[in-house]
Amino acid sequence: MESVGVRRARPAASRGLPGPPALALLLLLLCGPVLGELRAPPEKIAVIGAGIGGTSASYYLRQKFGKEVRIHVFEKGKIGGRLATLNIKGQGYESGGSIIHPLNLHMKRFVKELDLPTVQCIDGLMGIHNGEHLVFEESGWFIINMIKLVWHYGFQFLRMHMWMEDILDKFMRIYRYQSHDYSFSSVEGLMHALGGDEFAGMLNRTILQSMQKAGFSEKFLSEIIAPVMRFNYGQNTGINGFVGAVSLAGIDSGLWAVEGGNKRVCEELLQFSKASLISGSVMYIEEKARTTPTGGLKKAYEVTYKTDSGINTDLYDIVMVATPLNSKMSNITFLNFDPPIPEFHQYQHYHLVTTLVHGRLNPSFFGLSATDRVELSDVFTTDSPNSFFYSLSMATPTRREADVQSKTATDSAVWKIFSSESLTKEQLNLLFASHDSVDEKEWLAYPEYKPPLKCPPIILHDRIYYLSGIEWAASAMEMSAIAAHNAALLAYHRWYGNTEMIDQEGLYEKLKTEL
Ligand SMILES: Cc1cc2nc3c(=O)[nH]c(=O)nc-3n(C[C@H](O)[C@H](O)[C@H](O)COP(=O)(O)OP(=O)(O)OC[C@H]3O[C@@H](n4cnc5c(N)ncnc54)[C@H](O)[C@@H]3O)c2cc1C
Numbered sequence: 347m348e349s350v351g352v353r354r355a356r357p358a359a360s361r362g363l364p365g366p367p368a369l370a371l372l373l374l375l376l377c378g379p380v381l382g383e384l385r386a387p388p389e390k391i392a393v394i395g396a397g398i399g400g401t402s403a404s405y406y407l408r409q410k411f412g413k414e415v416r417i418h419v420f421e422k423g424k425i426g427g428r429l430a431t432l433n434i435k436g437q438g439y440e441s442g443g444s445i446i447h448p449l450n451l452h453m454k455r456f457v458k459e460l461d462l463p464t465v466q467c468i469d470g471l472m473g474i475h476n477g478e479h480l481v482f483e484e485s486g487w488f489i490i491n492m493i494k495l496v497w498h499y500g501f502q503f504l505r506m507h508m509w510m511e512d513i514l515d516k517f518m519r520i521y522r523y524q525s526h527d528y529s530f531s532s533v534e535g536l537m538h539a540l541g542g543d544e545f546a547g548m549l550n551r552t553i554l555q556s557m558q559k560a561g562f563s564e565k566f567l568s569e570i571i572a573p574v575m576r577f578n579y580g581q582n583t584g585i586n587g588f589v590g591a592v593s594l595a596g597i598d599s600g601l602w603a604v605e606g607g608n609k610r611v612c613e614e615l616l617q618f619s620k621a622s623l624i625s626g627s628v629m630y631i632e633e634k635a636r637t638t639p640t641g642g643l644k645k646a647y648e649v650t651y652k653t654d655s656g657i658n659t660d661l662y663d664i665v666m667v668a669t670p671l672n673s674k675m676s677n678i679t680f681l682n683f684d685p686p687i688p689e690f691h692q693y694q695h696y697h698l699v700t701t702l703v704h705g706r707l708n709p710s711f712f713g714l715s716a717t718d719r720v721e722l723s724d725v726f727t728t729d730s731p732n733s734f735f736y737s738l739s740m741a742t743p744t745r746r747e748a749d750v751q752s753k754t755a756t757d758s759a760v761w762k763i764f765s766s767e768s769l770t771k772e773q774l775n776l777l778f779a780s781h782d783s784v785d786e787k788e789w790l791a792y793p794e795y796k797p798p799l800k801c802p803p804i805i806l807h808d809r810i811y812y813l814s815g816i817e818w819a820a821s822a823m824e825m826s827a828i829a830a831h832n833a834a835l836l837a838y839h840r841w842y843g844n845t846e847m848i849d850q851e852g853l854y855e856k857l858k859t860e861l
């Protein structure tokens with residue numbers, strides 16, 4: 347009875363619903379002793395990483411824990427992390443995460459709340475190259491496309507859309523759960539709550555297995571599905587079914603980006619959440635116990651970090667790790683934990699190069715004569731030993747003024763190429779008739795998806811949360827934001843003991859009847 351009263355009191359207060367004073371008084375009388383013991387709010391929270399994961403975590407932490415708590419966000423590089431731009435001839439171009447799906451509701455909410463302008467991505471013509479020639483080429487004529495598609499692949503495209511829609515429908519349930527404040531203590535648990543065993547099982551099956559099982563043809567899988575996986579994740583159809591579906595959603599229409607660069611969301615989220623940015627690299631995390639003035643024992647985490655001015659430490663009640671934990675990407679050591687916090691050696695991100703080239707495409711590479719125009723704006727490649735790049739796309743500047751739509755492909759334009767290694771001079775000369783600038787950015791871009799696999803834990807220790815494990819389900823801006831919202835809710839409910847808000851079974855049915 348007492349604990350029920352306490353639990354109910356909290357979420358209501360947090361949503362800013364002022365309860366009737368009489369009720370509050372009654373609760374106080376009934377539960378006085380319990381309320382007295384009720385945990386004080388946390389004083390300080392550390393967030394490690396100022397990418398979209400860390401900055402959206404600070405947004406949701408502020409929302410849940412209120413305006414008193416101090417939030418420190420550590421960043422060893424630039425705000426935005428894998429959201430970054432390269433400057434070419436005075437225009438910015440996304441070199442990392444670039445497109446956002448129209449149904450990515452957290453990202454939509456952020457730009458709305460932060461009042462950031464957006465740009466629509468252009469839907470150009472797509473071609474698929476097998477290392478020797480184009481195996482498929484979209485036409486500007488809708489009806490010709492339809493005939494081509496049906497001729498080549500039967501009704502597989504239509505079926506693919508239906509297959510995707512079903513997955514997307516289930517995926518969208520997360521927003522309802524989160525808006526009702528529900529949280530999950532594992533990535534698998536979250537996936538299970540969205541669509542049961544079958545849905546969560548996608549994590550342990552390859553997209554090839556999933557789509558073969560659903561009856562798609564080998565030709566369609568190798569000529570269409572594999573190139574899309576290479577374009578979005580630099581990997582083949584061996585990646586898990588869920589990230590495969592996310593990847594297919596990445597070629598939907600209605601895609602958008604943030605004007606001035608997607609990293610602006612991160613910068614603005616930091617400001618909005620009134621978090622303090624600490625430009626430094628976190629080295630160690632250790633649990634420390636200290637006695638409070640009243641003689642109690644208070645446990646906190648000591649974070650040791652390196653800045654330009656030396657090595658510092660600070661104590662935090664809660665820590666959120668919003669960067670992949672592997673020595674190449676973050677190199678954080680958890681000192682003296684018993685039992686030790688696991689190492690994540692088997693969870694590695696692979697190397698990907700983004701190259702931005704200002705130049706004119708070489709028609710002969712696409713099987714055209716030297717005077718022909720290449721009308722394509724996206725070229726994907728099949729998983730063939732002759733394909734030396736994953737994809738080639740006309741890049742849109744992050745600012746709207748520079749209108750690329752009016753340009754034709756043989757005019758000079760900025761092209762974005764994804765490849766596993768830096769492109770050689772010879773390779774650039776194969777692709778381009780002429781070019782006058784080449785800029786590249788290397789990334790440890792995405793997890794190497796090799797299902798079956800257990801996702802890393804979300805709870806690393808009593809009050810240490812790990813957000814980036816969700817990337818092993820799928821890596822995308824929206825996924826980091828979902829993980830951040832989930833971790834903020836989880837940290838809140840665990841702090842105040844609201845166990846009924848964590849890992850609830852049958853949520854979908856429950857919330858359906860609540861409506
Ligand atoms: C080339 C490329 C294209 C992509 N395209 C898309 C796309 O079109 N759409 C999409 O949705 N997603 C895309 N993604 C994926 C997307 O960019 C990522 O999933 C997302 O940005 C990850 O955000 P994050 O905050 O979780 O991690 P990160 O952005 O990696 O942020 C982690 C941050 O932590 C910092 N850090 C690490 N260790 C420490 C430490 N010890 N101390 C302090 N700071 C530390 C890092 O410097 C970094 O800034 C793409 C990614 C790449 C690389």
Ligand SMILES: *[C@@H]1O[C@H](CO)[C@@H](O)[C@H](O)[C@H]1NC(C)=O
Binds near residue numbers: 546547549550798800
């Ligand atoms: C996937 O398989 C691993 C073992 O390889 C298991 O630990 C994990 O729970 C499985 N995930 C799901 C969603 O079934």
Ligand SMILES: *[C@@H]1O[C@H](CO)[C@@H](O)[C@H](O)[C@H]1NC(C)=O
Binds near residue numbers: 629673674677
């Ligand atoms: C990781 O950090 C430790 C100590 O902080 C350092 O000795 C080691 O060289 C670092 N490793 C990498 C790969 O940066």
